[in-house]
Amino acid sequence: MQRVGVFVCWCGSNIAATVDVEKVAEVLGQEPGVVFSTHYQYMCSQSGQELIQNAIREHSLTGVVVCSCSPRMHENTFRKTCEKAGLNPYMVEIANIREQCSWIHKNKEEATQKAVILGRAAIAKVHLNAPLTAGTSPVKKRALVIGGGIAGIQTALDIADAGFEVDIVEKEPTIGGKMTQIDKTFPTLDCAACILTPKMVDAAQNEKIKIYSYSEVQSVKGFVGNFRVTIKKKARYVDETKCTGCGLCTEKCPQKKVPNAFNLGLDQRRAIYIPFAQAVPKIATIDADYCTMLKTGKCGVCSKVCTAGAIDYKQTDRFIEEEYGAIVVATGFNPIKLDQYDEFAYSQSPDVVTSLEFERLMNAAGPTGGTLLRPSDGTHPKTIVFVQCVGSRCDDSKGKSYCSKICCMYTAKHAMLCREKYPDTDVYVFYIDVRTPGKNFDEFYRRAVEEYGVHYVKGMVGKVVPENGKLKVQASDLLGNRQLHIDADMVVLAAAIEPDKSARPLATMLTASMDTNDFFTEAHPKLRPVESPTAGIFLSGACQGPKDIPETVAQASAAAAKVIGLLAKDSLICNPCTAAPDELMCNGCSSCEKVCPYGAITYIDKEFRGPNRTTLVRRVAQVNPAVCQGCGACTVACPSGAMDLKGFSNKQIMAEVDAICR
Amino acid sequence: MSVNNEFQPTIVAFCCNWCSYAGADLSGTNRLQYPANVKIIRIPCSCRLNPMFILRAFQRGADGVILCGCHPGDCHYTTGNYYARRRMTLLFSMLDYLGIERDRTRVEWVSAAEGAKFAATMNDFAATIHKLGPNRRLEDLRCRKD
């Protein structure tokens, strides 16, 4: 039992007009353990605070109850007040007799009675309070960015700019991501490479940034401020320190029949390759699936032509362990596979392409050198049909339920570019809705229609049948209430986008939560959009949801700002109201671990003294107070009541219940 | 101190700190009235509500217990109210199965902006409990006050 002081605030007339504060102070003074009880006009004022401090000293108070406004208003104020008088700040409880009493009741007797009850509840709780001390944990001043697309690059650059070290882990041989494959960007139509490659170079040259290309995150341990990450550097069979990126090997390699992943298989490359001319780092990589030397042991041409002696067929995967204070996820997206959409004849005709393939076909560095040619026969297409929402907004198992967001704009861009470069082509865009919110976006779409004469048709393509070198397109025109039959030369499908497949296992490693579509969940959908609920994990780009480039970059910088805010601290003050297990009571059943949104709970096998001088090994839960946010989900999941929440313990809450129902 | 002899129910409202407690504050700030027999207990999140607390309230003489939390999807801790929703669904179903009046317990999602909804919810709940009469099926006779 504490020595409790009760301080009833008038809040001018805010409380005193409807609550008889004198009476409240008098009645509460009779409660067990209450050694001092008073009332004052403004408890939060300087003199009010001094009143409390003096009472603490004079009456050796060990607990303080302030009956005043909402704790959301002044709980912190009074905690600091008490701390200054030498009382632990968590020995303070607030009875909310303003917002939840005086302001909502008119009858003074009723309101006074209620204020007394609320005060009693606070007294009952404070008797069970224990002094709490916020712990601290040090922050490793280094950040990890997982994914080296435009999102990851921008985040890394911003963090490095603030003076912190940052590592980028990219699974491909080069950073740059999807944006390297894109030709032009909407709505300005400037060339993607022109704006992206300088950033890639900046990243490579920045002393604070270290790029682990052709690498993957293997495991993540630890918690905010102290992550320990193992990075797997996949064997590229080329010594990164020696390779000059001259590209001679990529010309001499005799294995020429490798589908070029960078061009989405639209052309072929060698077994040793540099994805594209502006790759960063510009280092050759051997594709082990195709290299004759690695498969049969006979060849070695690249090794012979390499003057730098960089080829190393014996190279193996290497593992690097690094410590980080913060981790940014920027794993990006991919278009979905279209195997399930055979009505569009994607697998039947090479002239049915995805929009990303279309980007390559339009790109000067692409397989056709920037001239739009049909993959089947190399002729200019005269009639092109664009189909929107392929796999987006689907309610079935084939597609995705969400809108992929970027398709309307890039399709408008494609249609516009076609008409601009080849004014003799007929371009049809079949849409369900055209969604173009964004700065200058709708204007852009209207230009495609009004200036470039793109045929926008409200309707959907029902089927595409390849016939005599043509693509017979059957579609609906809902506004015209007719069915269209178009002989097209090319069909472009705006495939839905989905999170990269590496995201799910990564989320498990990070204990970061995901939604059912495998997009990372943000800590708060409105107010904390670039943070994962797991402390120290931040989200950048399309791994959190479909985004276009401007949005991605904006979010990337926002994530960087959050990381910088974290790394700028030497140590983190932890919330002291965390969950804590009573190890003697813990069954080790993992119920609590399963509901913890932060991954704060782990288990250890621990030795205990058993009866009769025996030792017992038991699996018991451990809560990392640096990670726990104090929601209490675990406390209810725990059947034995071993897990309790400091500051809101089972007994404290039940004491409040008892006091209220008394 | 009782105002009159009419049945004055005791109602315990558990409110999550981030949304519903703030919603309750807002209804106060807006001077929206609800009965004084509603008393609020602040918990960090709706998922902190142990079924034991609800039963405890009934034991000690509560006539109705209501849990208010953030709307699903808006939980400050991301997922807390989803767990609370399942727990309360099953608990309420069990209480109903045991023949406890199903109107004695309720869950309502109230955001920090919904001061009006908070007051309306409390008025409605208090009226429901008033109509239902005193809790007799899940009370501890030792705690009866009359």
Place this chain on the structure above:
Amino acid sequence: MMDTIKRISGVNPRKCMKCGKCTASCPAFDEMEFHPHQFVDMVENGRIDQLMQSRGIDFCLSCFACVERCPRNVEPAKLIEAVRLAVVRQQGGDHLRPEAIPHLLDENLPQQAITAAFRKYRK
């Protein structure tokens, strides 16, 4: 009536996002005055009578292309089938009345034919 159609078909027309892929896929488009997407819309908006009177309903091949292609699982063909059934089940639509049967009975007339002349109907 709208509820009956929904119940028979098990289709929720509200799921339709009016993309028109059903109509785009329909091989009997030219034969029908109301096309699959219109069907869905008309059921949703209660214009069932119009549909029931439409000749077009009999031209639906029940090929289920629309069902297969619909991205929202609306299943227009099932709606059309339900409207057909509703037509068939209309009260008073029987070709025969029980009283008339004795006159018609004849050794050679298959029992099945008489049964078929009755239509199922709903109240």
Place this chain on the structure above:
Amino acid sequence: MKKIAISKLNDLFSAISKEKVLYIPADDGANQARFTPWQEGLTLTDKLNTVRSAKDLFFPQVENLVNFKNSGKAIQIIENRTEPQPFVLFGVRACDCRSFDILDRVFLSDPVDTFYKTRREQGVVITLACNRPTETCFCGVFGIDGADPQGDVTCWMDEAALYWRANTEKGEALTAALPMLTDCAEEAIDPIAAKIRSILSKLPLNDLDLTGFNRDRMMELFNSPQWEDLSQSCLGCGTCTFVCPTCQCYDVQDFDDGQQVRRFRCWDSCMFSDFTMMAHGTNRPTQKERFRQRFMHKLSYFPNNNDGIFGCVGCGRCLQKCPIHMHIVKVAKALKEDLK
């Protein structure tokens, strides 16, 4: 010796319950019998015995002791004893009747348990001979005669009549108030008793031999290596204790109802993990010690302190009700091996 026709039983019960509360063993709706206050329409069970023993009426599971209240800064003490009304307990079997002797030795010796004492004084015990002993019965081992039980009044029953013999003053007084009982010859019960005894002689547990469970061998029994194995399957529930007519341990607990603190006592069980828990912890830390306590108490400590009377009456309830059937007969037989 008195008698009354079975068809008039209702009149008898009715007459008794005019003066006092009458408890009779009746079906509880769950296929079992329990002592139930008689009211019009309630009939005797055909079950051999009740699941909860007759001790409940003298030593209830929960009993209020006293209340405390805070008044201002002082503590007020409020008496909260329920004074029992006079009552009659009908249909007690020989085994349960013997259990009262055992409880008396505990509760009526100094310091006297006044709660128990008042109930004993207020209660009239009418026993009933066991017409159909069952395989779990072994009262004979303790010298109890199921054909001739003790009590204030002893009754026998056959198809036609209930025979009634008052044994004590209390019994006589009750008999005097029941004019519907008619006189009959003492010999009337002989055939009933003979029939019962012939069955009793065939009971399978008659061979239980408890010789040697005396003070000299106490430590030997206590240290028997068998306790480990015997207790291994014990779940630590209190079923055996709570159905036992002779278990008498209780715990004193406080309940704070918000207005006042209610101090009450409730049955405890030596099988419970918090049995005799003290500030320093418990001196019986594992189930082995707690299990041993129960059987050592019944078979050794109690007879050692009470003229050789065992703390078991052979009612067989624990044999039927132990969830894993680790009962006193098995324990006694196993320990007997040690004594050989």
Place this chain on the structure above:
Amino acid sequence: MQERLKQKALELLENGTADRILGWKIGEFFYDLTPAVFKTRQEIQEEFVYSPFAGANLSKYLIAESRKGGKVAVFLKPCDSYSFTQLLKEHRIWRENVYVVGVQCGGMCDMEKLRAKGCEGVLSVGEDGENIVVETLYGTNVFPRAELLEDRCITCKSKKVVTFDELIGEQGTELESDRFSQVAQLEAMTSQERFAFWQKELSRCIRCNACRNVCPACSCEKCVFDNPGSGVRNKAAADSFEESLFHIIRAFHVTGRCTDCGECSRVCPQNIPLHLLNRKMIKDMNELYGTYQAGADPDTKPPLTDFTLDDEEPSIVHTRGGQ
């Protein structure tokens, strides 16, 4: 069957697979079997029993037994194997120290049912085809086996042994059973009727804790009701509220973990149909969150530690069940 189990037990002991065997030990009568650990050949030969009265679920003993060092072999009936798997899921049993022999079960017999038929003074029992022949002090009785089956066996949910190292007899399958029909009957009652039903049942509770202590899901190191620090400890139901409280909280704590093995109702000395509480929760979870069988596998998340974004609201209690 008993002989095959005995042979297996001997074999496992002798070939060193296990250094002790957990099984059922003979009693004074044919029905009072006790779970026991057998360490020697002689014990097995003389005392090991597997009969229609070997109802006790052995899985919970493995919590302690698997921690004792060495290897214990155990015989698990299908429903016991669900409990075993659930305990594995909760990391309560050290799997590497246990050798599981799955055994088929034709349904266990209930002594209470025999007594309910007025069968007192039973001395021995024999099987005659599908009939059970009972010798008593008062004569011989013959009953069809089906009439003596435990209630839980009549509505057996599965004959499948979910976890085992070795199986004796055929592997069984999950069965279609109407085990929820009683729950549905209760649901169809009015609230008042349900209240009366449960008051009548729970008022018989003597708080012996047998249901809790036998329950494989109630494997807590210390139960909240025994823990003075929990604030809710109670040793006796001093008020009818406490009868309900204990059973509600117990049912809630085992929700999603109860495999419906039926031990609670089997051991209740007062014949309270406690399984109807747990089954209600199982039925609710199946209907609201998709079919879930605790202990069916070691990985699936129990419904209470999982969620979907569009779960039903608690107010659904107004539209489900009876009036």
